[in-house]
Amino acid sequence: MSTRVTAARMQIPYKITFSQVELPAPQPHEILLEVLACGICGHDLEIGSQLAQEARPFGHEVVGIVRQAGALVKHVQPGDQVVLESSSFCGECDLCRNGRVDLCNKAPGIWGGPSMGFAEAMLAPGHSAVRANGIDPLAAVLAEPCGVAVDMVKVAEIGLSDNVLVVGSGAIGLMALAMARRRTTGLVVAANPTTGKLETAKRLGADAVIDLSKIPLAECGKPYGGFHKVLSTAPPSTLPASLDACGYGGVVVFIGFDWGAGGMVSFNTTSMHLGKKQLRASFASPAVYLPEALQMLHRNVVPRREIVSHTFPLSRLVEAFTLLREDRNAVRKVVVIPDAKFTQVAG
Ligand SMILES: [Zn+2]
Ligand SMILES: [Zn+2]
Incomplete structure (x- = not known):
């Protein structure tokens, strides 16, 4: 029927x-x-x-x-x-x-x-x-976008004392921030170009928030000696600045992509090499981890x-x-x- x-x-x-x-x-x-x-x-x-x-x-x-x-x-x-x-x-x-x-x-x-x-x-x-x-x-x-955030956090391999920067405070960035908060005893910092969502980031446990309309992303790591991990939900054009926000041995994980010319980005491989930095793509396709995501949502994590x-x-x-x-x-x-x-x- x-x-x-x-x-x-x-x-x-x-x-x-x-x-x-x-x-x-x-x-x-x-x-x-x-x-x-x-x-x-x-x-x-x-x-x-x-x-x-x-x-x-x-x-x-x-x-x-x-x-x-x-x-x-x-x-x-x-x-x-x-x-x-x-x-x-x-x-x-x-x-x-x-x-x-x-x-x-x-x-x-x-x-x-x-x-x-x-x-x-x-x-x-x-x-x-x-x-x-x-x-x-x-x-x-x-559950599905939360699974995307779970994948970012897993790809980042956040250590117990890592300082973490989350770039972008949309739904996925905020969910990744809530998880990073539970994963590390280090500092968790949120950066976004508009301030409204940074208030949410604070309530989710961010130690500090950065208004990217006032401070350039590339400078964000300076007060912290560079971040250990940067989780980026921002467009690909911001990735070079995210790499600058990393410290020695830092890792940038990103999910942002652009179907057009914005997918082409150039960055300084020498500073990456000398800084032992890594750039990792997270792409939650297939959509695994939904049961984990559901548990965190159900338990209000x-x-x-x-x-x-x-x-x-x-x-x-x-x-x-x-x-x-x-x-x-x-x-x-x-x-x-x-x-x-x-x-x-x-x-
Ligand atoms: Zn979606
Ligand atoms: Zn198969």
Whole structure:
């Protein structure tokens, strides 16, 4: 039996439309998910600004309730609350069998269905679903971006007494900061070009905050003898300055990327060589670590009240995007909730 739902689609430049979509009964490997909430991600802005040549469904930071499960789906059942991996390892290929599941993306993914997270319901491969029963949906909805922050922190190999600089105080930067705070007895410092979110960074345990509109990033390490670790969520153009903020033997881990010319960056290899500095890319694809992320969200180690700054009903998705694009000072994570569930989830 098919299910009729309202679903949003995006086309460049930021053209959002709603339509009624017929979802067929799930295939044996699929689940039908009633969406409780879906976060807006930086990638959704890229879809709206550069990627969606044709109107397409979108929204990948999803929490929902399984309503139907195909016969081959064993680990989740109807009634389970789940979050979705944005991509998954297959568990069968040579990379997976050699223990490098982090390098495999071959499992069926959630992208390209008739609806995605900005809808009342969606189909997803059962493989993508991670159980999140008993967790506040507004916390669980952060699982996927929180997994991105977990990957950064792991790639950085933060030592017990490392001094850490977190560049960028968006949702992922703030979540990485909360984790770094628990990981080191050293100093944790947040740097951001607008001050609004630095207040949040302080509440999450930052020892100091730096307003990058006043102090250049390259100078940030000076009072600390250079940082041991820099976690950067800022655009790639800032990476040379992040390397300057590192001390001898320092490591910069970054997630920022640019689809265009901004991806090209030059930096001083001599000072890197003599300073024994490293630059490491973190890319949480496949989306591993969601159970760890859920545990931290559930236990308030990563407090959702500090990360989710705005909630909107699905019918006001256009407004949610406008806010996200225009108010960089206040917006951390914007979460969108189907209208019929808004009071229940956001209340
Ligand atoms: Zn995301
Ligand atoms: Zn594999």
